[in-house]
Amino acid sequence: MNDQSQSPDILSVRKVSKRFDISEPFLNRLLERRPKRILTAVDEISFDVPRGKTFAVVGESGCGKSTVARLLMGLHTPSGGTIRFEDSDITHMAPGKPPALRRRMQMIFQDPFASLNPRWRVRDIIGEPLKNFGICKTRAEVTQEVEKLLVQVGLNAADAKKFPHEFSGGQRQRLSIARALTTRPELLICDEPTSALDVSVQSQILNLMKDLQDEFGMSYIFISHDLAVVWYMADVLAVMYLGKIVEVGPKEQIFENPQHPYTRLLMETVPKLTVGGIERAPVSGEVPNPISPPSGCSFHPRCPLANETCRTVSPELKVRAQGAQSACHAADAGRLPSWTRMAAE
């Protein structure tokens, strides 16, 4: 679409952080001498989203992946760093602003039940951006456009009159997609779009998204906790842990030979459809409290390879042999054991 653009990346993120102040009221802190409590949801992350490709972010709940999506859409203001959409700095732009740029990036949310206003009819839900961004002038135009979009995502034109509660979860997610497509966006941010859906419906939605990407040449930022889904969707993959990207690179390389113990842990825990896999050693520990993250490498309490360096020094992302980057002292020191699991049939 935007072939005139020089840059191969549609979006670039540089050292973006988001800190939330979750302190108690001032007086309490003063009296009980408690420090300010800062939750660092996103910690100086940088990445580029290649045009027309899918950039996937994977991690467990609380790792900051959803915050990233909201930062990009302007729903949160970054505490530091820059976000550029093509050549425009949108770091501190409010959501929906500037309209000319924002209409080129849209978002699909996780919860198909919460992301559609239950009191609105489908026509109004999907028509909202058409009016806000001035895409359609008349009511008739809106109706026509809505019906077209509904068909495009596999629903009926007649569904425009219905309310969200008359649809199943999968159908609602189609509505969300239709709404996002109204502005013909070039970048679609998908925040766990299928995690609330049943498997058989998930495959429909994932297929639909792939089809739409092929049809419109959109770029995706695809956020998920499910490595198997990411395997299917991603071109480039970033693994997040406690607000940081611990590994990023082309999907194939990461899946073939993950260069971070956490990535490996995630791979281990993907349930395999081969019977009896549970006998393998389960991983210990849980994700620590992000308010007081561990020192050094935040993964060290759960890492079988952790040593003194890991406990004190925070590792940097470094390019590994295969071209992916990972932030791991063990990998730096070559202490990372070789990786064998690759479940390709």
Next chain:
Amino acid sequence: MFAFLLRRIVQAALVMLVVASIAFLMFRFLGDPISNLLPEDATVEERADLREKMGLNDPFVVQYGRFIANAAQGDFGQSYRNNRPVSDLLAERFPATAELVLVAASLALALGIPLGIYTALNPRGWISQGLQVVSLLGISVPTFVTGILLILLFSVTLGWLPSFGRGGVVDLGGWTTGFLTLSGLKALILPSIMLALFQMTLIMRLVRAEMLEVLRADYIKFARARGMPNRMLHFKYALKNTLIPVMTIFGLQLGGLIAFAIITETVFQWPGMGFLFIQAVNFSDVPVMAAYLVLVSFLFVVINTIVDLLYHVVDPRLRVEKSTARGV
């Protein structure tokens, strides 16, 4: 905890300041005390003289400052009507109201909670349905009507219980109590029933609603799945969770009791603060009105602070440091 307490105190001070200001506004706007103080045939000069003496001619700000400064020391001046320091009057009346409210509150709790639990546990029984309707009736009939009906029935028709006053009281060093004489106890019955009725129905309905809510909670379902006996399920597991929110509301209701005591005391000639207040309203006895308002809001703030503290004690989720729990 300490911080919490201090925050409450700051908040309370703020509330009290606002209340005091409102009380002062009354001085400005309510009836002129002069008419009550002087005989009907006093001269214009006498009136002007008195205005001057009472400082009613001073600038607004001066009067306000003086009022707040005095109020902070518990000095609300002299009652226009009773010719005595307001603080003495209120101190004298406080026991009557306190005992009335105490008995009414106990009555409301002692009946409201069991009835609420009963209706929650047997939501479809006809007794429960009946109680539901009766409780609605309880909050639909104005309290003054109930009071008058009580007098009509128990005093005039049956002649069982006194229709006015506190009966015999015993002075325990500044605190007069009606608990120690038979006539004092008898005199308490009707007024406290009238006062308690409304609150009782409120509490009953509240307990019922909360209990039904709690009984639907996952942890009750899980406890039921573990085969815990109903008795334990209802009266241990569910009840404590039910009563925590009820406690807060009851704190607010206690203030409501103090306020509604105005009506009860009016009907029963109960020599308490509320009666003093409504008489003060009729006589434009502003110092008494102001002091009453400030005192009631003070009591209210104290009660609610205590309730909040209790809340911290009873509810472990608030008691323990949050940091051990997993954050966001």
Next chain:
Amino acid sequence: MTPRKLLLTATTALSLAFGGAAQAETFRLGTNGDLYGLDPHSMTDSFTVSFLNHIYEALVRYDADLKIEPALATSWEQIDETTVRYHLREGVKFHDGQDLTAEDVVASVNRAAHEDSPIRGNIAGLVGAKMVDDMTVDLLLDGPNPLLNNFLTNILIFDAGWLKEHDALDPIDAQKGEEGYTTSHANGTGPFRFVSRTPDAQTVLEVNEVWWDTPQHNITRIELNPINSDATRVAAMLSGELDMIVPSPLQDSKRIEATEGMHVLEAPGLRAIMMGFNLSDQLNNSATEGNPLQKVEVRQALVHAISYDLLRDKIMRGKSRNLGTLVAPQVPGFDEANDEIPAYDPELAKQMLADAGYADGFSFNMNCPNDSYVNDAAICQALAAMFARVGVKADLTAETKAIHFEHARANETDMFMLGWATLPMLDGYSVLSAMLHTPGGQMGTWNPGGYSNAEVDRLTKAVATELDADKRLAMMVEAFAIAKNDVAWLPLHAQPLSWAARDGVSIPQTGDDKARLWLARID
């Protein structure tokens, strides 16, 4: 049987058993308000002063027929125009055992006449007192005063030594916000001693066994229970918790009479209920230009619009006495001729209004108290309805007395209700000086409408100092005739007294609405 009754029976039985001739009788009185305090010099509230008459006494007192009779003074004589000499009664003892002496009278009179005394207004013209000897006192005046003894009924006598001991020689000034020993303690010479008091709950007196007068009563103990709510007070009466209630609501008379063992006491009262006019140049109700009420014909028309009989029969349940003049029949200054009730004639009223140029009527503000006089608000409502029938619209506001009298006095209302009992002087001069004289100085303090008539003013001044009773009366009657002619005020009725008592209580009911329990008997 209530415990109180039980106790009563028990004590009665006990005293009988011990053969005591004196029977112990407790008198439980219910009233519609409480005492302001125990110091009769600190306020002018007539109910408070009247009740304190059981504890304290004055030099003279009204008897059951409202005639002056000797009390602490046995006789008196006019020495000159400004001096009256009083001879005190021998052998009178205060409740604490002290003897009554001239010193006590001087201290008490000076206390009442002190420049800070709130009751000073009640004894205009009294300059001070001078001790002649132990049992003789001269009262000093600023001129001839025909009403001195009337005033003196209200100047109750303290024990000078007791006052001194408790630092209470200066009057309590309610306005300054002082609380005195005398507010909560009492020591008089009266038929009853003060025992205890809980404000708004109960005040208890016990009989003074060494009272100087021969007791006609058989009461040993008085319990005063203030019960403000009419319904509750009547309920307490009906349920046998009280021996007497003052007042008893008119509408409940039937019920009380129908109840076995109790009855209603009724008598004509001294208080004249009337409506005052705004006579200034502009009505407060801005809809009408000027002030139609300034015209005598308009006021006259309003009088003809009122059906006195209907008011009496319906609102006052036939208990009130229609009044054509400004004082009740018992009060000096009353005259049959002035008392003629104007005819009820709405047609005439309309005609008169039309003649005065108000054929389409007009509207004005009308203010009434709702807690001051018997059925006050109801009277005003009925009046408004009657005015409406002749095309005059009265916008009625009924409010509590404190606010009502403030509004009325500030002339913020075009028509207002006022009741005047002429107490304590019990004389028409009270009306002349306060309500009819042109406002200014000590005069016309209750003439907010601004009625002014030179002849009335002249007569008022003359009445003030005229010692010849007959001449004085004639002048008052003349002044009231002028006022009636001018429709200076609109008199309605003399308010009826209504008490209720259980059978076995006998008590004289005087027009001043004061229950004199030392004249009551109970069995």
Next chain:
Amino acid sequence: MSTFMPMLYSAWDSDIAYSFRKSRVAVISSLLLLAMFLAAILAPHLAPQNPFDIAELSLFDSELPPAWAEGGNPAYLLGTDTQARDVLSSIMYGMRISLVVGFASVILAAVLGVTLGLLGGFLGGIVDAVLMRIADVLLSFPPILVALLINGVLRGALPQSAQADSALIVLILSIGLTNWVQYARTVRGSTMVERRKEYIEAARTLGTGSVAIMVRHILPNVLGPVLVIATINLGMAVLTEATLSFLGVGMPPTQPSLGTLIQIGNEFLFSGIWWVVVFPAVALAVLVLAVNLLGDWLRDALNPKLR
């Protein structure tokens, strides 16, 4: 027209309507309410007499017993009071006033509370903190006392001549200004929940402005509990009005509300003319009871957890 009938049908067929039809209590109480509303609204046309028009009153007809009792006059079905007002008419007109005070104060409280709650919940920060502190202060007072206070201050502030006419407005203001906190807190709570929901985030990313989000997105979703509170508050407001009138600071006796009628009638409790207090008291109790029953039902019907 083509969409109207199906819309009507879907409204009839909705869960709320179904639960309404199934609830005998709800049907009866709403019928009762409807009857009383109509009686109140149409009072000038239905009532035998206009009790506010003093020219219509004649003391000759005062204190007549109900029509069926001995001495009753068929013209006055429920008898007359001491001012010769027809009790039935007084009740109808009094109900009118009680309902006007009730509705107006509820609407005032709801509009104020919903607006402030929306603002506080959506904007958060200082706006929210200030609003909630004000709410705390107001909550620190029992409502009846707040109403008494506001009533007193307003009365004092108004010129004397305006007071008779302004009694109604003073009552509405004092009750309305007392009760908004409940709405504000509820709406604020719901708004804070809704604000975090993804459809709001979606609307923001789609360029919908804050005001539009508050009004068009959040408001419709937080109105359910507001409706419940409003219904229950209507009953409370009518009672508060009655209580204030009982305490002598309500409607003047010339324009009596139900509360004033009871207060006046209370004085005649022992005098045998029971009808002047019994009928207004029953009317008030039935009115409030019906409102409360409806509110109860509505709360259950709108509570998703009970479905």
Next chain:
Amino acid sequence: MTLLELDNIVVEFPTRRGPLEAVKGLSLELDEGQILGLVGESGAGKSITGAAITGLIEPPGLIRSGQVRLRGQRIDNLAPEKMRRIRGKEIGAIFQDPLTSLNPVYTVGEQLIDTMRVHLGLDHKAARKRAIDWLAEVGIPAPEARLDQYPHQFSGGMRQRVVIALALCAEPKLIIADEPTTALDVSVQAQILALLKRLCRENGTAVVLVTHDMGVIAETADRVAVMYAGRLVEIGDVAQVIQDPLHPYTKGLMNSIPQIGNRDARLTQIEGAMPGLRNPAPGCAFAPRCPQAMDTCRTLRPIPVDAGSGQVACHLFGEAQ
């Protein structure tokens, strides 16, 4: 030996539009010590089946017909008090959300001790000792200190461990685990499943594992029952059902699961959505979505027939009746 038998149970919820059958005649058996996975999409009736076994169907729902037998004894028609004694003692339950499953105002110890005292008749001291053992057993460090802490002081994974301890502490023979790991982080899920599996093996406890996640089944269960629209479509040994599913729905389901390493450009998808429970069409509920649907499928409902290691309800297998 057969521990649990469900015999053609029908679970019904009365609604304003008539009764709604959430489970429409389901039969299955479970041996002692066996782990049975009950799998299906949301709305398939699997959780309600679990609730039917424990007798905890939310009123007004009820078991309209059929029997639930535990060791041959009917338990679906027991008096409430009798059923209560079975719950916890014979049949335990674990729910989805560990955050809300624990009573917030009592310590975990108190909840454990109460449960054991009710069912095992222990005195307080003995129960407390056992409670500490149980906490240690489910892998909670410093169990003695943790015993007196409140649920909110535990992390999500730790809470689910407590829940497991609570469910097992009265030593039931059967556990109904309803989506026990769905609310947990992926890296914790495996730990909890392993724990559950180990404890049940050790105690000989049978498990009905209700889940929508085939991966969980594959790793944990011995047998698997697949439900669709209130009915059982296939039951068999886990290896067979996963690797060689018979029913077209099971096949579609297995194929639609994305698999790491699978390089197909598109996932296999089952078109459409599961039909609502209301107004069931005659015939096989899956027929509208079934790529192999035949005419009979739309008119005749298939009944389960023996096939493979278990049974399958499909016209492709055996005769329709």
